Amino acid sequence: MKHRIRLALLATLVTGTAVAQDVTFSSNSFVQAWSPKTPGFSQNTAFPVTEYVGVDVAKLDGKDALSLHVYGWGMADLGEQTYIGGKNTGDLTYGYVQYDFKQANAQVRAGRFTVNQGLGPAPLDGFEARTDLVHGFMVSAFAGTPVVFKNYSSNDQNQVGYQQDFMFGGRLGWRAAKVGELGVSFLQDGLHPAQSLAVPAPVDYTRKQIAGDLKLVPVSFLDVTGRTVLDVSQNQIVAPNTSPSRIAEHDYKATAKLNEALALTATYVERNFFAYYAGTTLPNLFKQNEQGLFKATGASLVWTAVPGLQLVGDVRRTDRASYGTSTRAGVDGRYNLTDKHVLVGAGYHRINAGAAQSVNPLFPSYSLSHSEMRAWVMADRGPYTGSLDVIRLQYTDADNNPNLNGQSSETAVVASLGYKAKENLRVSGDLSAESNALYKNQVMALLRVQYQFGLAVKGGK
């Protein structure tokens, strides 16, 4: 973020806080300690201290319209370096001024924020505006400089910043009662594609996408939601004698509420690697030239047996050209004993997967099949809180899978105890222990201090 934008945000924060009637400040401090045991890496104790700070200033105009929102973090490694970016680092996650109109859900915001159009959330330094229109239509638009993160595997970091110089887009939607909502959106990230440069660059970090989205809720017991995203860039570098699909993604789900206690959901996902991975900043991992196709179909049945008790059975079949088919099936449950202030959950899933190729001639392939088990509980008594989370993974082919170092199972336990010293001050400590194929019995301690003042009514529970 440019220096002057930071200064503008700081000035707005200071003056806004002075005149505002509603200020919420939150601080989340974390102190961790553990000894890495990864073979080949340093065994020194890691001791990172991380601080997340958020400030929400509402009613800057004396009414409930103009507000300011800032959130960021900083960390310092007091022991071994744990973060790739350095021993002392930080980031401004978002910082924007927002104006909410009382009419038409109209909203304007400017600063650093995240847009949710295209594939995945994208942080942006710029502005965004939206409003509802007559006859059920709505329109939104955004523009600004995309936030470019450093990619240390790339030798041409400057090239990423040069190509991803500007991002803009928008969405036109239409909604109606007993129909739902339909929308079409556009996103362009970067104005200088690799092939359009005087000296063409080897990797294109730009993207241009058009998406259609829908949410159909004709009756209260049926909900069909989804989107299709198309890669419409003419600048992607296509391998000779290939014509990859331009459909980046189909992602749809349909939920039918069968009765008060049962709901059935079906899902369908299709992703074409060439179009889906367009513009990645990690091309060596997300390989466009693989030209693979990924498909997944699934179903889940949610049963609310009694109030507070929810059981979910689900199955998902995935197909990937290079690794074949896999099926994930299992059950999850959670029970909220509100009167006893206890929340419990458990789950079991079995994944029957295809074989992966190995470079070892003695074991040319290995199975990816495994089982996942988890049980957890949360409870509070007066000012005290506690939680316990146990995870167990059981692998089918530990003997042949080179990533498992012969370990057929892993167990991880996270225990936490907390104390609410005041309404706005909580202190908690976590102790996690895990035995896995890489660390081999690692214990990590974490101290968490959460402080908040102001008239917060949001924040998520």
Next chain:
Amino acid sequence: MLKKFALLSVALGLGLMVACSWVSPKGSFAPTHPQALENGRPTCSDCHGTDRVTGSDKTFASFNHTEAFVANHKFAANQDPATCAACHAQSFCADCHGGKTALLPSVKLGNRPDRVSPHRTGYLTLHRIDGKIDPTGCFECHGRANNEKCTACHK
């Protein structure tokens, strides 16, 4: 020059008036939920029945925080951010969707096993399997941002 400026001003004024006449006269969605909710995932239809959300025309039931809703909440975030904002501050999203962050969501929320987090303890090994079965699941968060840790091995 003055004539051009006057003509431009008239054109802009007329354009603004036409644009304003297109704006919906309806009131905006409530900025905050009027009542505090109990802990745990809310089932909106428990209280709102078959009603439809003001300013959204969708049923409250379609916002019930079921497993399927949580797994596919990106659709709601795209179409109805104001509905999310009635209960969730932006920092709630940033717990997991910070473009760059020091702590894994599962570490940050280690005392909240009820919150969904894809990188619970033990995931470092499992991601080598998940990545082969479905690498597109990784791309949504790590494809264009928050991938500095990936590059430690995936150079």
